[in-house]
Structures are given as structure tokens and as C-alpha cells.
Amino acid sequence: MNNIEKIIEIKDLKMTYGDKEVLKGINLDIYKGNIIGYIGSNGAGKSTTIKILLGLVKGYSGSVSIFGKDIENENNDYKQKIGYVPEIAKVYESLTAKEYLTFVGQIYGLSYEKCDDKARKLMRVLGIDYAYDSRLSSFSKGMKQKVVIISALLHNPDILFLDEPLSGLDANSLLLIKEILYKLKQEGKTIFYSSHIMEVVEKLSDRIILLNEGEIVADGNFEEIKDSSFDGSLEEIFNQLTGFKKHNDLSSEFVSILKEV
Known part of the structure; x- marks a missing residue:
């Protein structure tokens, strides 16, 4: 890996909001042409890391x-060399897709003519x-998500x-976007992929980094993480590493409450 270009280097990254320490000393080297699955429960520090980057x-x-x-x-x-698809994408709904x-x-330095040409082709x-x-206000959630991905x-x-x-996309679009990501990786692009859909992260990522309470608790490809004394799917490993073991009891309690008369 030493012969591969290092794109991102993070050393002892810490972040505190008030009394809460969100990141507790993150150390990461990210290399060109990798798809990084960056996962963790809500509040683990994923979004904070990305927003800092x-x-x-x-x-x-x-x-x-x-x-x-x-x-x-x-x-x-x-x-200028970075693209970002946020979890909750806000678009200017009064604009048409072309205008947006x-x-x-x-903003990224392309000419109007080049933007217009590429945007129309990518939407096709x-x-x-x-x-x-058409105005973005008339678009479905999946259509808006495609526009955000294009942007x-x-x-x-x-x-x-x-x-x-992949929020809001239909099955065919999911398959297409995942294939586009693979081809971008082959072009040498580096992709930080954050999602709660563990099956997609497991299949898509070259390397999986799991955060828990502001610290890295696992780092490697899926097989490496699985071989380090864990077993099961990424979702099951995620639950083991983050200490969430109550899903069976809580789901039973939830269903029991529904049956109360």
C-alpha cells in the first residue's frame, strides 16, 4: 500500500461540543482508489469527521x-476536487434541474456550456x-436524489x-449507482461511503472503518474484521462492537405493547 498515493491523512483528530467529546483521537490514512465504508451508530462521530474534512x-x-x-x-x-452527497440534501426547489x-x-469552475451539456447527458x-x-419542486424524492448525486x-x-x-432510489437505480461507484473507483477516485445499510457497505467497501463513541473500534476489509474474533454479517458485527445487544428483547417488548387491549 506504500506505493499507493495517500489522499487523506488524519492525525489525533479530536472534537468537542460543549462537554461532549465527539471525536477522541482519530488516526487514519486514506489512499487513492479506495471505497471506504465509514459507519457507526448515531452520535458516533461520522458526520462530524466528514464535515471537518x-x-x-x-x-x-x-x-x-x-x-x-x-x-x-x-x-x-x-x-474543487471534492464532491459531497449529504444525508438530507437541500435543493433550490424553485429552480429547474437545468438551472440548479x-x-x-x-461554482466548481465549469463553464455554463459545459455544465449544461454534461448535466443533460447525466440526467439522460x-x-x-x-x-x-422542470422545477425541482415537482420531482419525486428519488429524482431529487439523482439530481443531488449528479451535482x-x-x-x-x-x-x-x-x-x-441511495436514499429514495428504486432497485434499478440502486444497481446503477453502485456500478457507477465501482467504475469511479477503477478511475482512481476515493470514495467515503457512510450508510446504515450494512449489506451495501459490506459489499461495496474495500475497507470498513467502524466508529463507536468517537473512537475507531474496527478497521479493515470485511474478512479481516470478521477474522478478528467476530462472526456473522457486518450488521451482527456492528451490533457486537457497538454493544447493542437488546434488539431481540426490545422488539419483543414493542410487539407485546401493540397487542395490549
């Missing part, structure tokens, strides 16, 4: 380098080009951060 959150201690440069000392040029995508593309591939001139990829970024990117 995106330059959206300050006030942390430790260091974060992207493309070999400390982002604290950067002039934000590195953001050409606007986002120009995803099967929604018929709505290119994150339009400028052909080197690093892609995906937070629950």
Missing part, C-alpha cells in the same frame, strides 16, 4: 491533510432527462463523500 466545521484539534496539504492552512482550493445543475457546476443516463427543464459528480471530483446516497 469538507471544511464545514472548525475548532478541532489534531491535523487533517488532503492532497498532502493541511486544510487549516489551505485556501480552500482542495474543495448549471449553477452548481459553475439516470433516466430523468425528460424533467431537465456532486458534475465536476469529476477526486474524492467523493457519500452520506446515505
